[in-house]
Amino acid sequence: MSKSKLFEEVDFGPIRLSNRIVMAPLTRSRATSDGVPKAMHVEYYRQRASAGLIISEATNISVEGRGYAWTPGIYSDEQVAAWKKVTDAVHAEGGRIFLQLWHVGRISHPDLQPNGAAPVSASAVKPSGKAFTEEGFKDHETPRALEEAELPRVTEDYVKATKNARAAGFDGVEVHSANGYLLDQFLRDGTNLRTDRYGGSIENRMRFPLEVLDAVIATWDKEHVGIRISPVTVMGGSSESDQQRLFNAYVEEIAKRQPIYLHVIEGQTGGDRGKDGFDYDALRQRFDGLYMGNNNYDLDLAVKQLDAGEVDLVCFGKPFISNPDLVARLQLGAPLNAWDQATFYGGDEKGLTDYPALTPEERARYAA
Ligand SMILES: Cc1cc2nc3c(=O)[nH]c(=O)nc-3n(C[C@H](O)[C@H](O)[C@H](O)COP(=O)(O)O)c2cc1C
DSSP: OOOOGGGSOEEETTEEESSSEEEOOOOOOOSOTTOOOOHHHHHHHHHTTTSSEEEEEEEESSSTTOOBTTOOBSSSHHHHHHHHHHHHHHHHTTOOEEEEEEOOTTSSOGGGSGGGOOOEESSOOOOSSEEEETTEEEEOOOOEEOOGGGHHHHHHHHHHHHHHHHHTTOSEEEEEOOTTSHHHHHHOTTTOOOOSTTSSSHHHHHHHHHHHHHHHHHHSOGGGEEEEEOTTOOOTTOOOSOHHHHHHHHHHHHHHHOOSEEEEEOSSTTSOOSOSOOOHHHHHHHOOSEEEEESSOOHHHHHHHHHTTSOSEEEESHHHHHOTTHHHHHHHTOOOOOOOGGGSSSSSSTTTTOSOOOOHHHHHHHHO
16 A cells, blocks of 8 residues: 555645545536536546545636537536535535636637637637537637737636635636636737737736736635646647746746646646656746646656655546546555546546446455
8 A cells, every 4th residue: 555645635725635636627528508517527526526636627617718518617506506516525525626717718619609709819810620519520710819808808707707616615716727728828929919918928928817817816815726737738739939938937927826736737738748848847946835747647656756846736637537536546556447538528427427436345455
């Protein structure tokens, strides 16, 4: 049985987490067409409550923020009531859960937008690839650049979503500033071609994401807000001419706001880690709160990085899809169930709530 501090309690602002293992935000596209989580969501998250912290699947802050069919939202009373059942179930098991606040920006399609409008972004730069609509995959279209006068409205959607997440019983919120979505679109010079105060210099490109972070922290407080970034991930053809300089500067600004954690996807999201020459330590050195590492971690790497002081929390994605009792399996050195990619997105309970946990007999056998 592993005795690593991975499995020990850790202070987390006003609360304590029962271990340093975090369940990654994982979109599963199984909510109703109106973005309301179902009974199977309650069971799915309940099964995974032994994680020190769960981060919910990315959750739309508004209809405009939506880019994938059947993803949940946090803008209607019905959604808040449905999420309350999820947070109650996780808390009843002794778990903790944050909600990931999502606005996809240009990674959407008119079919998913209010009145069939064009998706919005920092600039009118069309993404490559296809959107996942209720009628299947459709080519992305050119987004409409948000006007400066509209930005407070979008920030206000983040504020309302934060209030709603709090009302739904979440332990905090994670600002999704990763993976090529709206805030990442503002950061990068490949997707932000603006000539106003929100474009051009790094300082200008960071302005809107930081305004959002400030507003979310002002709505709750810094101990209930984390933020996720993916410095080298290219999605939908997004690009950046100087990733290190941009993200060093961004993390310096984030650090001034002291969110409870900085969540860093190291390497290409879902792909290789550490082959891009990016200096993640430079980010760690700029942030003195809790540093959460993610991407392709296994037990060995998690223990190694934690022992070396490279990370404070380790976030696992796909292993949590197929192993509801991932924490126990890692601690016991038990084998992990393989995940089935075919059931990642959409569908029903299959591939969501039917992965087996270890039986009491199996647990006893691995503990011996
Ligand atoms: C099915 C699936 C859904 C995902 N959904 C989200 C999401 O909603 N928000 C997000 O920030 N990342 C999302 N990701 C990325 C994961 O959070 C994570 O960064 C990635 O899987 C790498 O971690 P892993 O190697 O432990 O799986 C998703 C990944 C997968 C496989």
